[in-house]
Amino acid sequence: MTAVDLPAVPRVLIAEADPWSRDLLKQVLLNVRCDARLDVCADGQHAATLLGEKTYDLILADWELPGVDGLSLLRSVRQKRRSLPFILLSSRNDSASVREALPLAPTAYLTRPLNMESLTQRLQDLLLNEGESVYCEIPPLAPGMTLPAFLERRREVCDGAPLRVDVKAAVQHSLGPEGLDLKQLEDQVHSDPQITAVLIAAANSAGYHGTPVQTLPEALHKLVPGQSMNLILGLALKHNVVLGDPGLVAYAERHWQLSQDSADYARRLARMLELDHERCYSACILHRLGDLALLRCLEDWRQGGGALDDQTIGESLDAFGAAYGSALRTRWRLPLELRQLIAGIYSLEGGVYSREALVVNLAVQMARLTEHEGLEELAGSKTARLLKVGLPELTRVRKT
The missing domain is CATH 3.40.50.2300 (Response regulator)
Structure with a gap:
């Protein structure tokens, strides 16, 4: 041609x-x-x-x-x-x-x-002909489309969360004379829920066999370095991976920070109790993936001509955030054990839960405390009692 x-x-x-x-x-x-x-x-x-x-x-x-x-x-x-x-x-x-x-x-x-x-x-x-480029306009919303109907339709096809990390800079920083340094790459991207979820999902796809992968370090080592790099760089090519609306950015920053704080607390608690700290970190960094994916879809709504304000964003998160997370984790076929661990963050009512599930639940509770709230009530909670951690241990985890 x-x-x-x-x-x-x-x-x-x-x-x-x-x-x-x-x-x-x-x-x-x-x-x-x-x-x-x-x-x-x-x-x-x-x-x-x-x-x-x-x-x-x-x-x-x-x-x-x-x-x-x-x-x-x-x-x-x-x-x-x-x-x-x-x-x-x-x-x-x-x-x-x-x-x-x-x-x-x-x-x-x-x-x-x-x-x-x-x-x-x-x-x-x-x-493309020489010197040619093609521009595609963002299609407007269908006449009469409501935001709930739009979000309901997008739930099963959304592309996941916006990116927190500059992937090009992360990859460039991780390239050395001998190629891609996986440990350096992990250090660069471990705080990004979208990258973590995609790499874990890819490492568990049909082309790879063996024990299910549940953490970012495991995923990076199961995928060949070039494939990891390509998947990460490919995320930057997707639509609306960087949010443009200031209101959406503010919500995303809060969810990213909550995920990071929860993951850090979970890792420290798990290490203290000699549990699998990488799995606990992974579950917490991913537990807000659905809310972040919803924010990205709200960016699509805004660019299509839909109205958006702070109240609308909050109501949409309350109504659809959890459903988006569940749909993504299922559609991307994240390992059942990891999904069950994430579920432990939200509910420990009934049933028998692993100590890792108790850890992630307690870690998220810690992360939700404001700077003016102490740990005394949390230390007396059922989750803390089951883990046999008290105020001194929680204080140490918070200050580490």
């Missing part, structure tokens, strides 16, 4: 089995051509069906697709359209695999972890 025969609006097929890699490819492509008509699928048979039904201007397919693999798709396409741009993605970087693919003339053969700059440049060359 050359500059003279570029379609006005290109149609692109993305075939990728891993949901997080699929979403990353989608975001990179839309960052180049926000108007592209996209079809995405998770297996080769579905991709083959779509290829039989529609005419595409570009295909991105993973060699390791289940069912019909990407190389077979490329072979089928080349029998009909020799010049159709086809980017083949693969984890195979050995010379034998390259020799097997080259006779089918892929437009590009990209190995994982992907080089994001190289992929972006390829897409720009294929989808």
